[in-house]
Amino acid sequence: MLTKTILNKTGQALLHAIFWCGVLLFYTYFFGFNSADFNYVLSFSLFLMPITIATTYVSIYKLIPDYFVKKRYVLFGLYSLYTFIISAYLIVVSVFYGLIYLSHFQFKNMAPISKSLLLVGTAVYLVAIIVSAFKLLKLNVKHSDETKKLETKILETQLKFKEQELNYLKMQIHPHFLFNTLNTLYGFALKKADETPDMILKLSNLLDYLLYQTDKPFVSLTEEIHHIQDYIDLEKMRFNNTLSINFSINNISETSKIAPMLLLPFIENSFKHGIIKNGKLTIDIDLHCDQNKISLLVVNTSSNTNASKNGIGLENIKKRLDLLYLNQYELKIEQNQDLFKVNLNLELN
Numbered sequence: 001m002l003t004k005t006i007l008n009k010t011g012q013a014l015l016h017a018i019f020w021c022g023v024l025l026f027y028t029y030f031f032g033f034n035s036a037d038f039n040y041v042l043s044f045s046l047f048l049m050p051i052t053i054a055t056t057y058v059s060i061y062k063l064i065p066d067y068f069v070k071k072r073y074v075l076f077g078l079y080s081l082y083t084f085i086i087s088a089y090l091i092v093v094s095v096f097y098g099l100i101y102l103s104h105f106q107f108k109n110m111a112p113i114s115k116s117l118l119l120v121g122t123a124v125y126l127v128a129i130i131v132s133a134f135k136l137l138k139l140n141v142k143h144s145d146e147t148k149k150l151e152t153k154i155l156e157t158q159l160k161f162k163e164q165e166l167n168y169l170k171m172q173i174h175p176h177f178l179f180n181t182l183n184t185l186y187g188f189a190l191k192k193a194d195e196t197p198d199m200i201l202k203l204s205n206l207l208d209y210l211l212y213q214t215d216k217p218f219v220s221l222t223e224e225i226h227h228i229q230d231y232i233d234l235e236k237m238r239f240n241n242t243l244s245i246n247f248s249i250n251n252i253s254e255t256s257k258i259a260p261m262l263l264l265p266f267i268e269n270s271f272k273h274g275i276i277k278n279g280k281l282t283i284d285i286d287l288h289c290d291q292n293k294i295s296l297l298v299v300n301t302s303s304n305t306n307a308s309k310n311g312i313g314l315e316n317i318k319k320r321l322d323l324l325y326l327n328q329y330e331l332k333i334e335q336n337q338d339l340f341k342v343n344l345n346l347e348l349n
Helices: 002-031 038-068 073-102 117-191 196-213 221-242 264-273 311-324
Strands: 243-248 280-290 293-301 329-335 339-347
Touching: 002 038, 038 073, 038 117, 038 329, 073 243, 073 329, 117 196, 117 221, 221 243, 221 264, 221 280, 264 280, 264 293, 264 311, 264 339, 311 329
Parallel strands: 243 280
Antiparallel strands: 280 293, 293 339, 329 339
8 A cells, every 4th residue: 555655656746747847848948939048048947947836836736625626715816816926926036037147137138038027927827727727627527526426325325225125114014914824824724624735835836926036126017916816816715705806907918027016915905904794805906007007906895994094014015116116106095985995007117
């Protein structure tokens, strides 16, 4: 690390040295215009170099980063004025240096351009302005890179948070779902019903879906429907003759994909919170696709006193919809004296 720092500093110093050598060559060419006295021009240029270097470094290492970039414009203007006054005084001194020491008070012996305070000042401030502009550009690029990195870190943090929240919601859904299903299986096992092996097979398929498929971001819509059907079959065995259910599927695309366990909790909620009326729990499920949109309507017999809207599964699925399909879905929940309705319209990615 130390070696790398030393190399970086050495490289930076070398670049600065090369740059100022280039400035010296520029001064020599500029002030040598229409002058044959090379020694005069070189000495005059060398005298201007410390003034130019000091003015430039004050600008790029103090005025710009400490005041301009931090939007302390009043102090930036004040200290810039101080810098200009001091540098202008030194430029005047340089002209007198050319007149007194280099030309021995012979005005005609001075290089033509070095006689003009305006042109000498222009040369000095031109270098300072160009370097300052480059410094501002460099700081702007650096700030943009830092902003992008910060935005990326924020997005990564938000993504991780959403993934953790999704995993938490899935953990809540799974035990709730399994608890209901195992209760059903337990009842059949006590009765030693012939349907028990078929129930175990369907439950095995559902467990495979819960354990291995729900970790995927998306599964095929047909796969989700298949496991909804398995769940309905299990519930049919549990309710026996007290269930009247209609599951309608229309225009399902084989290529459509959906977040796993997104639709199943709505079906589960209708069984869990549905009310048996006139000896029947009536559930109507309609699922159909329209291009890249799907619509799910679940209607079950209920009552105003039944807190269907507060089911754990339903609340969790609302949160999952917000995390996965924000501004891409419409969820309507209605309840009257006899029926509870859930209508989901979802735009698929």
